Amino acid sequence: MIKRLLKSVREYKKPSILAPVLVSCEVVMEVLMPLLMSKLIDKGIEASNMNYVWAMGSLLLVCMFASMAFGALSGREAAKASAGFAKNLRHDMFHNLQTFSFSNIDKFKTSSIITRLTTDVTNVQNAYQMVIRIAVRAPIMLIFAMCASFYVNAKVALILLGIAPVLMLGLIIVFRYAHPIFVRMFKKFDLMNNVVQENVRGIRVVKSFVREDHEIEKFMDVNNSIRNDAVKAERAINCNAPLMMASVYTAMLLISWVGAKLVVNDEMTTGQLTSMFSYTMQILMSLMMVSMIIVMLVISRTSAERISELLDEKPDITNPENPVMEVKDGSIDFDHVFFSYSKKKEKSCLMDFDLHIKSGETIGIIGGTGSGKSSFVQLIPRLYDVTDGDIKVGGVDVKNYDLDVIRDNVAMVLQKNVLFSGTIKENLRWGNPDATDEEMQQACKIAQADSFISAFPEGYDTYIEQGGTNVSGGQKQRLCIARALLKKPKILILDDSTSAVDTATDAQIQKGFAEYIPGTTKLIIAQRISSVENADRIIVIDNGKINAVGTHEELLRDNEIYKEVYESQKKGGEE
Template sequence: MLGKLLFRYLKKYKWLLLGVLVFQFASALATLYLPTLNADIINYGVAKADTGYIWTHGAFMLLVSLGQILCAIIATFFAARAAMSLGRDIRADVFARVSGFSEREVSQFGAGSLITRNTNDVQQVQMLAMMGATMFVTAPLLAIGGVIMAVRQDVGLSWLIAVAVPVLLVVAVLIIGRMVPLFRTYQGRLDTINRVMREQLTGVRVVRAFVREPIEAERFRAANTDIMTVGRNVGSLFVLLFPLFMLILNVTVVGVIWFGGVEVNAGNVEIGTLFAFMQYVGQIMGGVIMSSFMAMMIPRAAVSADRVGEVLDAESSMTRPENGVTEFAAPGQVVFDDVEFTYPGADAPVLTGIDFHAEPGETVAIVGSTGAGKTTLVSLIPRLFDVTGGSVKVGGVDVREADVDELWKGIGLVPQRPFLFTGTVASNLRYGREDATDEDLWKALEIAQGKDFVSEMPDGLESHIAQGGTNVSGGQRQRLAIARAIVHQPRILVFDDSFSALDLTTDARLRQALWRELPDVTKIVVAQRVSTITDADRIVVLDGGTMVGVGTHDELLASNDTYREIVESQLGVDA
């Protein structure tokens, strides 16, 4: 998956990568050539006290060094451009893929895991691309080229390299092999700590209300300790690896000095050649160490690439039709035709035998006990889930055959738990329609019974809204969410228990304003309070995921036991 992911994205930057290869090649050649120049200066210039030779070759050596530095800088710049672009493109594609997921896929991966995959996992792949681009040529060229150049300097000492390099490779393979499973465990633990942290931040009010701070702190401590343990094990292997590398390198250099000194004393090797051989040994070991460092990065990046690839390869259960229908013959009409829905892996369907319709301008209410399937039912209208049996038609078109964007344009959804985004009141309301004027926003707020409290805010429409709307009350959040749906100007409004935080008076005024100001808009209302839906044109009664009645309030009160029980249980509240 790692190679597939890198090839898929880096092929767009082939010219940058070609520049990296060219300049890294030039930098590596210059690095390999410098010890030879140094040997020549010592062997000939210093030995013969030829000052002119020393200055001439010294200046050339300085020029080669400057060229090597310049090539390395340019190669690193190109590599950074390619790697940063790679990270940007992967993050953009992961975000686009997740945005197309249905609720099913989001629940399957988990919000915390999806965030980790689009940040930390992408960063691991990006770092590998960066390091790989800068070391891809340098490491093998220094290792292989160093061997060749060292042998050219002195064949007699080459046996030291033949011993040191295999020992270095064996150590690297043994230690890196133990790192691979640890990296996979580490990423999983990172998911866990992100999930725990996210839950505690979003549920901070509940935590404090139930005095659960010590327990949540212990829960976080456990997750934190788990990831620390794995990280410590990985760190221990890193700590072990580099000292062993340096030990092998230093022992090899000591061997070169020892046996080379014998050769120099015997007159078989010149001192400059010995120095050059030592430099080449260092370059060879450096190349092998760089390759080992790359090999250490590859397992973690491979794990991260697999996790990113799982998201990119995941097929949303909500498939977009190639030639989706964009024209709706009956705008505002909603028809449930023998609908059945089963969650993946569930033993029994959540909904079965759902069969009703809502004509343009009508109000259809959905009632039932907790867990009856009301939220699941209305989620099928904007196609947050796909039915597993029967069909849902909006505007006379099966939602699975409709163009998704056109379908969503005609539906305004107010979820059970309304969510507001960081920004202002105006920016949140314009989430429904960006070109809405201030007059449109005030009109929507007036219908949603939110005009008064927004007017009292310090900056009116430009008043700040915190993430999730935590700086406004639950009732204000609901009214802002309703106003946002109205600004959208849909043909169908879906209210999923969206009046639960409102007092009875505000609830009544809001419903009257909706019915009065939006007579042509179809309204699908999920409600717990009977008073909210007594005026509905049609009431659908659910019990255990099955329709047990449909009709007006009076008709159901006279003929439906389930509905009558619901009404009687609330008589003391909604009399």
């Protein structure tokens, strides 16, 4: 997993190596300073040798500036490396996300994808910066300072060696307690993101159902429980400071006591004693840092796992080896097709679809909600792959086409369709980037969108807000149809795409299809019989099976379901 993530370091290898090298130089300087200091005191001040004081003092200054410079430079490199690493991670994740098929997307929740791209990457970025800087600094500092203190005075250094494990043990106990709380807290952040996202997305529904109080309550629940955990975790972590101070002062006291005796007995100099104090600080500080890094790494491990999950997800629909690059015509053949969303074949969503549609035919599709209409048509542009059987378009198995080719030739207006923020023209050009103004107008005329677009003060340059919130449902549907028409597809699929359009306009759209794109195979899913009654054939889908196929008249005569739907709609119309 770590290896997988490190692949994304790429062009930031240089700063990633420079940062730890520079930090090591910084540590060397820092450990050198107390040594020089002790020399300055012993040979300069004690011996009243002013020249020596000046010489050592200057050297100390040089060391100090060098250490500052190394520190600043390593900080800069580490920032460069970690920010760049994070950028690459986000890039790689987003890149992989674009290859996902519908079923890949079904697997990850939207909110979880967003958390992975944002919070999780930030966690890993912080951890990375820590690893290349502090995780190098702390152990080197520990070892060097330990060695230096033994070099100065082994007896006193033993005191340090005794206190260090006690502090370590204390820190371990604290973190053992805090760690699970942190892990739990991060999971709750996920949950909170989910609540917020769902709420913002459905804010109109929330308002119309007056569910604000309920939503606030739901949010407060997560929010409060995050607070409780944060308090608990921070309270535990805050024990570190007193623990650290207690160790430092105990060490100082012991060293003063033992050191004073040694100094009196001339076994140690005053300078050496002062340097021991500095090493005490350095050693205990680095111990504390080591333990903090361990916690940080454990916390960010969850994030790293979640990132690599997204990076490693393989699209389950990919291009074939030698893809067919041309779709001959708009004929569609279903040969005993079975389909289910989950790999576990418990209950198929579509069962034994056997169907042959000629190029240029208009096919109506009727069926209750959840009967499998959307699933059926999504198989044609290979948005999902069949579980069993096969589908041919233009006489060739859809799995043998280049993905872009088949999807360009099979234009589909999805049931849950979206417009993107941008002008109407920009949205239409999704269908064909090179479409001329005339072509756009033509497509909009067929889709009965031209009249309302022209009525906007800015016409085709009207700005569509994110999610198309500033056009009505029916207008949005007509824009989506026009966008699909601009692809000049061989097969056009409308999944309940005129549900919000009035009956008269709907009839004109159907008429437009017959008139302007007679050669295109049209599959029209609808709730209203009037949307499909003029189709060449109508398919009745019930409970994942084809119940009947025939013309309006045939079905009205022979099919119970169709008759029932027709009667209920006629009654509704008469009332």
